[in-house]
Ligand SMILES: Nc1ncnc2c1ncn2[C@@H]1O[C@H](COP(=O)(O)OP(=O)(O)OP(=O)(O)O)[C@@H](O)[C@H]1O
């Protein structure tokens with residue numbers, strides 16, 4: 001690349017290190033463009049490896065999301081609507097759970113499930129094995145549930161307390177009152193669920209530890225990106241990255257749209 | 264003589280150590296319109312919440328249809344009483360669905376005719392598809408009354424239902440309240456700051472002060488021959504708040 005050398009050399013008489021950096025970033029830029037082109041091609045031509053990873057990611061995160069919503073929305077409603085002893089303590093635990101480093105969750109699930117761990121040696125039928133899809137789902141549920149509880153809790157607490165009184169006065173049972181409040185807070189609940197999805201689809205530490213990134217069985221978008229980058233397959237990594245970005249964007253765009261509608 | 268629909272004896276409600284309702288004895292007759300008047304903070308709304316079984320007395324007893332009211336009151340009994348609050352809390356839904364809501368809670372799915380008839384009665388037909396949050400204050404309060412009356416309650420509690428409304432809406436709501444009372448024999452307990460409204464609508468008036476009922480009498484004698492000096496002051500408009 002003689003022109004490049006001349007250009008850099010002429011304008012900036014830097015040290016060799018800085019010159020090296022320029023050359024390096026030029027190379028990276030070129031690889032990046034190649035990677036994006038290749039990534040888009042893989043995506044749109046339906047590259048089987050790429051699509052297998054996308055579909056597995058969707059399956060793992062989808063199941064994890066359903067489970068954590070089924071757990072998180074009712075618990076969040078319960079905590080947001082009822083005064084009871086120890087409520088603050090439980091809330092503090094939920095908020096801590098929302099900030100759990102995924103790697104720590106991964107470690108905990110690892111210790112729980114590994115053969116040398118707590119539940120692993122018992123060989124119970126319902127305890128998932130390490131390095132399987134169910135193990136990854138367990139980790140993701142632990143990450144997403146506190147988020148869904150926390151967001152549902154605040155969405156429900158924001159509903160006008162007069163409305164609860166009014167609904168009960170119209171003859172609602174306890175359950176019907178809770179459902180009415182959840183319905184009023186529906187935008188907030190959807191945001192809670194979508195936020196939970198955002199947190200697990202882009203998470204890498206925990207699924208790496210308990211899934212093991214096994215080709216064709218536990219390799220998901222995030223772990224595949226790590227691996228392909230390390231292998232130097234930047235084009236595939238970038239293709240996967242684009243898909244992940246696109247998913248994240250769609251999720252967040254959906255959330256902001258909904259939040260806008262609620263105003 | 265019919266038995267009273269409510270009987271209160273030595274009933275107290277205490278918030279944070281403060282007794283805000285303190286009623287030694289009160290009986291409410293089925294089918295009457297009782298107006299409850301009194302200054303702000305007298306405990307009127309707190310009393311209504313107990314009469315609607317939304318809260319329970321801390322001391323003494325409240326009986327509804329001769330049975331003591333407890334938190335385990337069956338839902339069918341609870342559903343005989345409903346409140347129209349001062350600020351109508353409507354659901355984020357259409358006018359029609361707001362009115363249908365109480366019927367749906369009771370598992371009545373085919374309620375089109377009932378809903379339509381109260382829409383007409385309250386002058387809301389044109390607004391039936393409108394979203395509740397787009398309504399004016401008067402329209403919203405008409406929806407609140409409509410969704411209460413469609414339930415044909417045995418007791419209708421009204422907590423300052425016409426405060427801050429224009430004369431048209433005040434007139435309409437008063438007229439409908441009177442009709443509900445006459446046609447369905449609904450017992451109405453009306454909390455109001457408006458002495459004229461109490462006079463126009465009620466058969467009896469009670470004056471509440473610091474949680475206590477100072478005087479309770481048929482409307483005519485309450486206004487013409489009050490026995491308590493505080494009632495006299497109130498009637499003569501000296502207790503303006
Ligand atoms: N949930 C509550 N917790 C604590 N204090 C309360 C509660 N509800 C009412 N109070 C207090 O009880 C007293 C009576 O209130 P209430 O709302 O029954 O009065 P009111 O007669 O309806 O007044 P207004 O005419 O202003 O509506 C007030 O001093 C109020 O601050």
Ligand SMILES: [Mg+2]
Nearest residue numbers: 307308309422
């Ligand atoms: Mg009040």
